[in-house]
Amino acid sequence: MTTEREVTTLGGEEKKSLNFIEQIVENDLSEGKNGGRLQTRFPPEPNGYLHIGHAKAICMDFGIAARYGGICNLRFDDTNPVKEDVEYVDAIREDIEWLGFHWGDVYYASDYFDRLYRFAEELIMAGHAYVDEQTAEEIAAQKGTPTTPGSPSPYRERPREESLDLFRRMNAGEFEEGAMILRAKIDMASPNMHFRDPIIYRIIKHPHHRTGSKWNVYPMYDFAHGQSDFFEGVTHSICTLEFEVHRPLYDYFIDLLRQVEKHTEDYRPRQMEFNRLNLTYTMMSKRKLLQLVKEGFVSGWDDPRMPTICGLRRRGYTPESIRGFVDRIGYTKYDGIIDVALLEHSVREDLNRRALRGSAVLHPVRLIITNYPEGQTEDMLFLNNPEDPNSDSHTIRFSRELYIEAEDFMEDAPKKYFRMTPGQEVRLKSAYIVRCTGCKKDEAGNVTEVYAEYDPETLSGRPESNRKVKGTIHWVSAQDSVEAEVRLYDRLFTDENPSEIKDKELAELLNPESLEVVTGCRIEPYLAEAKLGEYYQFQRVGYFCLDPDSRPDRLVFNRTVSLKDTWKKVNK
Numbered sequence: 001m002t003t004e005r006e007v008t009t010l011g012g013e014e015k016k017s018l019n020f021i022e023q024i025v026e027n028d029l030s031e032g033k034n035g036g037r038l039q040t041r042f043p044p045e046p047n048g049y050l051h052i053g054h055a056k057a058i059c060m061d062f063g064i065a066a067r068y069g070g071i072c073n074l075r076f077d078d079t080n081p082v083k084e085d086v087e088y089v090d091a092i093r094e095d096i097e098w099l100g101f102h103w104g105d106v107y108y109a110s111d112y113f114d115r116l117y118r119f120a121e122e123l124i125m126a127g128h129a130y131v132d133e134q135t136a137e138e139i140a141a142q143k144g145t146p147t148t149p150g151s152p153s154p155y156r157e158r159p160r161e162e163s164l165d166l167f168r169r170m171n172a173g174e175f176e177e178g179a180m181i182l183r184a185k186i187d188m189a190s191p192n193m194h195f196r197d198p199i200i201y202r203i204i205k206h207p208h209h210r211t212g213s214k215w216n217v218y219p220m221y222d223f224a225h226g227q228s229d230f231f232e233g234v235t236h237s238i239c240t241l242e243f244e245v246h247r248p249l250y251d252y253f254i255d256l257l258r259q260v261e262k263h264t265e266d267y268r269p270r271q272m273e274f275n276r277l278n279l280t281y282t283m284m285s286k287r288k289l290l291q292l293v294k295e296g297f298v299s300g301w302d303d304p305r306m307p308t309i310c311g312l313r314r315r316g317y318t319p320e321s322i323r324g325f326v327d328r329i330g331y332t333k334y335d336g337i338i339d340v341a342l343l344e345h346s347v348r349e350d351l352n353r354r355a356l357r358g359s360a361v362l363h364p365v366r367l368i369i370t371n372y373p374e375g376q377t378e379d380m381l382f383l384n385n386p387e388d389p390n391s392d393s394h395t396i397r398f399s400r401e402l403y404i405e406a407e408d409f410m411e412d413a414p415k416k417y418f419r420m421t422p423g424q425e426v427r428l429k430s431a432y433i434v435r436c437t438g439c440k441k442d443e444a445g446n447v448t449e450v451y452a453e454y455d456p457e458t459l460s461g462r463p464e465s466n467r468k469v470k471g472t473i474h475w476v477s478a479q480d481s482v483e484a485e486v487r488l489y490d491r492l493f494t495d496e497n498p499s500e501i502k503d504k505e506l507a508e509l510l511n512p513e514s515l516e517v518v519t520g521c522r523i524e525p526y527l528a529e530a531k532l533g534e535y536y537q538f539q540r541v542g543y544f545c546l547d548p549d550s551r552p553d554r555l556v557f558n559r560t561v562s563l564k565d566t567w568k569k570v571n572k
Contacts, residue, residue, distance in 0.1 A: 019331045021060065021272055025068060025236060034235045034267050038070025041234050042096070042103070043225070046076050046209075047083035048286040049301040049308045050095045052322070052343070053277040059326040060238055060274065062101035073232060074103035077225065078110050079218050081208040089209070091301070095309040100319045109224050110210045112231055116219050117171070119227065120182060120201055122260045124164045129200065130155060131166040133180045142188075143196050149189035150196045156185065170203055173216045177203045182217070186252070194249045198222060226250040227257055229269040237269045240276040241335055247271045274331040279340045281491040282307050283498050291506060298492070304547075304558050305492040305514050315489060316535060316545030316560030321350040337497060344561050351535050351543045351560065356384045358527040359396060359429075359474050360538040360557075362486055362518050364403035366478060367420075369434060371453045372400040377477075380430045380460075382526075394526045398431050401478040403522045405540075408473040409450050411439060418471035420450060426471040429539065433458040433469055474539045481522040484555040487547065488516040528555060535560075 018026065029036060042061040044050060050058075065072035074096065078084050096103070123129040132139065132155045144150030167182055169175065182201035190196055200223040207213050229237045237250075250271050258268070276284075283289060289306065292298045301308050304315035312322065325346035329338050359382075379395040404420065413421035420426050420436045427433050434452040442448050458467055494511045495501055501509055523538075530536060530546045537543050542563050547556040 016327075019274075020333065021236075021238060021274060021331060022064065022067075024270075024272060025064060028235070028270070029068060037233070037235055038065060038068050039233055039235045040065045040070065040072045040238060041075050041107075041229065041232065042072060043075045043077045043109075043228075044092050045080070045083075046078055046085065046088035046092060047080065048088060048290055049091050049310055051284060051286070051289065051307045051309065052279065052282070052312065053284045053307075054095075055099060055309060055322050056277040056326050056329075056331075057238075057240065058096060058099055058101060059323055060331060062096075062103070064236075064238070066101075070235075071104040072101070073105045073107055073234075075107040075228060075232070076109065077221065077228075078108050078208070078210065079221060079224050081204060081206045081218065084209055086209050091310065095313075098313060098319055099309065099322065107228070107232060108210060109219075109228050110208060112224070112228055113211065113215060113219075115231065116224055116227060117215075117217075119257060119260060120219070120223075121164060121167065123184065123200075123256065124167060124182075125160050126260065127160060127185065128256060129163070129182055129184050130158050130160075131163040131170070131180050132156075132183045132197075136178065139181075139199075143193065144188070146191070146193060152188050153183070153197065156188075156197070167201070167217070170201075171215065171217045173205065175203060177205055179203065184223075184253075192245065192248055194222070194246055195252070198249065222246055222249050223253060226254045226269065226271075230254050230257060233267070234269045235267075237271040239271065239273055241273045241333070242276070243271070244273045247273070273333070275333065275335045277326075277329070278335065278337040278497075278499070279307070279343065280337055280496045281340050281493050281498070283493065285499060288499075288506060295506075297507065297510060304487070304489045314545075314547065315558055316351075316543060317347050318350050318354070318535065321347040324350060340491065341565050344565060347561055348543070348563070351537065353387050354385070355535040355537040355543055357382060357386070357537050357539055358524055359476050360484070360486070360521060360523040360527060360541060360544075361403045361405050361474070361476050361481075362521045362538075362541060363406040364476075364520070364522045365406045365409060365447055366449045367402045367404045367475065368449055368451050369400050369402070369454050370437065370451055374400055376400070378431075382430060396430070396524050396526065397477045397480045398428075399477050399479055402428070402475040403478055403481060404450065404473055404475050406447070409436070409439065409447060411447070418469075419473055420452070420471075424471075425469045426473055427458075427460070427469050428454075429472050429474045430460050431475070432456070432460075433467065476522050476524045478522075480525055482525060482528040482555065484521045484523045484528075484557060486518045486521045486544070486557050486559065488518060488559045490514045490516075523555070523557075527557075530555070530557070537563075 040061045062072045132153050142151045181199045183197045184200050186195045188196050200220050201217045204218045302310040302314045304311055325343050378398045380398050381393050383391050383393050385391040409420045422436050425433050425435045432454040434454045437451045439447050440449040492514045493509050495509050498509045532546050543560040544557045547558045550556045
């Protein structure tokens with residue numbers, strides 16, 4: 001059996017050991033199980049937008065099918081019409097395709113509502129299910145505990161014909177929500193709590209996004225999921241660890257289905273579980289993410305601070321960086337928490353290879369080179385991407401008046417300050433060495449202009465320009481630069497594990513500095529031609545992308561990530 005596989009990472013191809021799921025798949029294929037077929041599925045519930053945790057599952061479900069010549073289908077688990085919407089269906093499809101994956105077919109759990117309903121009726125008549133009229137509180141109380149057996153429902157021995165009649169009337173809309181449910185009749189003393197007569201159907205009187213008002217009863221996840229896998233021919237049903245305790249019930253219902261429908265073929269889906277993704281400073285609960293959106297803590301599901309795939313996309317993350325991150329963390333049987341810095345490292349590494357370089361000054365202060373001829377300009381050559389040997393280049397215009405970053409000038413500088421300060425030399429990137437001669441301030445003491453003199457013999461790239469200085473700063477032309485708005489995003493939560501905090505309101509966990517909007521920034525004309533979906537490095541500042549809010553007369557850029565991880569240093 002193969003024990004290694006080729007993995008394409010951000011740095012190229014490398015050998016990597018098989019994870020435990022790949023080993024299982026290879027064993028099953030080598031033994032000819034399921035006729036040598038491999039079929040997986042990605043089964044999201046369309047009740048919200050996908051997040052980075054789903055990306056891990058997507059990479060597994062689609063990736064393993066592609067690796068071994070199988071098929072991965074997309075199936076929407078649309079069994080709760082109250083929370084589901086076509087908006088989420090469309091967004092899920094878009095996110096999967098953006099990540100670089102393609103499904104075989106698209107299915108919905110609702111495709112099987114008729115067949116599941118017939119199966120439920122057959123279970124009732126076979127003595128495997130009954131209608132229960134207890135309240136939710138009564139059912140919870142009689143379930144027992146993991147160490148004590150449950151007590152049977154007073155309706156457990158209800159005549160089959162009576163349960164069948166009530167079940168049909170439930171679906172006909174004769175009863176209100178919560179009045180009764182359909183339970184599987186299994187074992188109230190089972191050590192597995194999921195076997196203690198689980199609910200398999202409940203009344204929901206809410207139009208479904210596909211079936212309208214046809215149904216008034218809807219199957220529970222545990223009842224619909226395994227059967228849907230079976231109907232579709234799934235061979236490997238891969239999910240996260242919280243479903244491990246559900247696996248015996250998954251197998252139990254499939255066995256019953258095979259008996260009731262008299263299946264004789266040598267096929268059954270196999271459920272396997274891997275660890276879910278937990279990230280520091282990140283909330284993964286869709287319910288909590290929806291709360292953030294509804295209560296206005298973020299601008300929407302695609303707010304660049306959100307861990308949603310559409311939020312990461314809007315922030316400037318690449319599909320390759322997310323897939324590379326997932327490959328780095330791998331798949332195990334043990335839950336843990338991953339440092340979000342590793343995700344940020346993955347996107348830095350990828351953007352360093354692909355991002356186009358440009359100059360932007362976020363907090364501009366005017367620099368006047370007093371001995372540079374007025375009206376004279378020079379075009380300095382900039383490589384679009386120094387990491388790409390085939391990269392094109394563009395020019396940036398040098399002139400007497402420039403903008404530099406306010407933090408690159410200090411009137412009274414400490415000893416190891418190597419940027420611009422009176423009497424000290426610094427190189428203007430790709431241009432000349434200048435010596436600062438002073439500054440001008442307004443009445444409040446704020447620096448409005450900085451003055452310097454240039455050395456005309458020190459133009460970058462000239463053989464005779466071999467004089468070295470310790471500091472290099474970037475700049476843009478005061479005349480040619482374009483104004484822009486820049487949004488600096490940071491981590492949305494201040495606590496390392498916000499999902500575990502129970503005694504605080506959601507608002508108390510939020511980072512008040514997660515978004516800084518900087519207006520009046522100056523960017524070179526090359527960046528003013530930026531397009532959506534392209535990636536840029538603002539030299540010495542960070543990685544950025546154009547935001548969809550941009551207009552030709554109002555450019556808006558989002559910071560994807562800083563050039564270096566300074567967050568921990570600042571927040572120690």
